[in-house]
Amino acid sequence: MDRKKQSSKEKKLKRKEELAKKQSIDEFVRVANAKAAPIEEFPSFLKYERNGLNLIMEAGRGDSLSPPVKQYVQTLLKVNMEEPYGPEEWPAEEKNKRREMVSPDARYIFVKQPCSNSTEILPTDRSNNLLWKGEGDPIVAFVHYRFVVEHEVPALYVYEIQVEQAVQGKGLGKFLMQFLELIARKNGMKAMLLTLQKRNVRALAFYTGKLRFKIAAISPSRWANTLIGAAKSYEILCKTFDPDAKSILEDGN
Template sequence: MPAKTSKKKKRGGAKSEKRKAEKDSRKQVQSALKHANAQADPLSLLPEALLGLSLSPEPSPRVGDEASDSTNGRVSDGAPCFSIEHRASPLPQHLLDQCLRHFEVNMGALYKRSNWGLDMEGKRLEMEHKNARFLLALKRRGGAAAGEGTAEGDDGGESREAGDAGRQRADDADAGAEVIGFAHYRFEVDDEDRPAHPVGYLYELQISSRHQKHGLGGKLMSLVERISSELKMEKVMLTVFKSNVGAMRFYERQEYKVDESSPSNFEGGETCDYEILSKSMTK
């Protein structure tokens, strides 16, 4: 006759299995985040065809919301108008300053009217976080791309000299680069759900007022999504003010839904002035 197992033992075993499953899940999440954050250039994981988009050469000035829709733009003679590049924190100071200016111009009034208030120093620290990742739409003098002109020689010394010269040219090009749009995102743990899972969290999507309504916001958004999908993030999440009607419409068109963790899903949350939106990256 088989030994009897008490209900207490069964319950204890179930709890133990649950704890083990949660521990294994946490390990998997941390492993996914470590792998994602180790990628020097996530754009290299994507098909080249995703990185190009033909645009009008110089959009006319137009003021709109920050989540407006332009990628490697090309003028009529085929020369690049701008390029999209991936950068990890810390950004060079002049690029960071431009990103902050776009944020303040596009979002300053909305933040001032919100419960959060406008805290530019806090926003700077957020963008300087060690895990901050950026997709920058950069326009350079003469349309030069970073690293353009780098040469290799047969002689090792000459190659090093050529490489140094190429890096210097890239630095010079960077110094004169104009940020016309950017996406700031991170790979994080969404621990509101059980089990927790890895997500790509979009902190900012900002386009200069002169380059809005030309597809750049949509392009940057799609690249954040593809990168997140390639790196096994389960969804892309973001926070948006309810009063930012243009942004809400933009994200609706991108098929974002109110996330289950959004304040509006909880008692009293209807008075909150923002929503958390998300889009699944799992197939």
């Protein structure tokens, strides 16, 4: 066979393989996004009964949040994140987060304190300081996550994991991240990703220590031009479950 024809045939075959791979990856994400409530596939994780807490988990979507839930999410974000972002970055970031939170792609885990157990779960001084202002069981924490494709890797991206001060220090954050990892693996995702402010030193130690996340190859601090990367105020962390995902997101190949 003529060398040019052979080369053309090989290129067409490679393009076909690349297209098939892309379609397969997109299908994983499409199927995951089509699920109304991915958390309900794990009934044993829908309760958190540890360290004096007795909480329940409920699913949510960004395009169906009620006004009280929207207000709660905005309030807890401001309480927890205004300081790590700082006065220079927070006003613009707050607007961005308000847009993100109502996206149809946004998936939520809402952690609630059953009203019937409120006096048993938290001391009065803590219970009275909860931020929830709506009716029904108060929300005390939430997770905002999405199924995405990042550098040709199907991944679960943790946009937010926010826990009220009243229930911090009781293992809830670690539990929620472990829950997200189960959801990611169950839905064919090959990695988890999250973005973190560099000045949030405690959170960085939590993710890289207890949860074994790595600074991703796509994080600013690992860019070839270190001057540009050093100027950025955030890191992107990843945890991979697959050799190909590790090669791309951790090793940068």
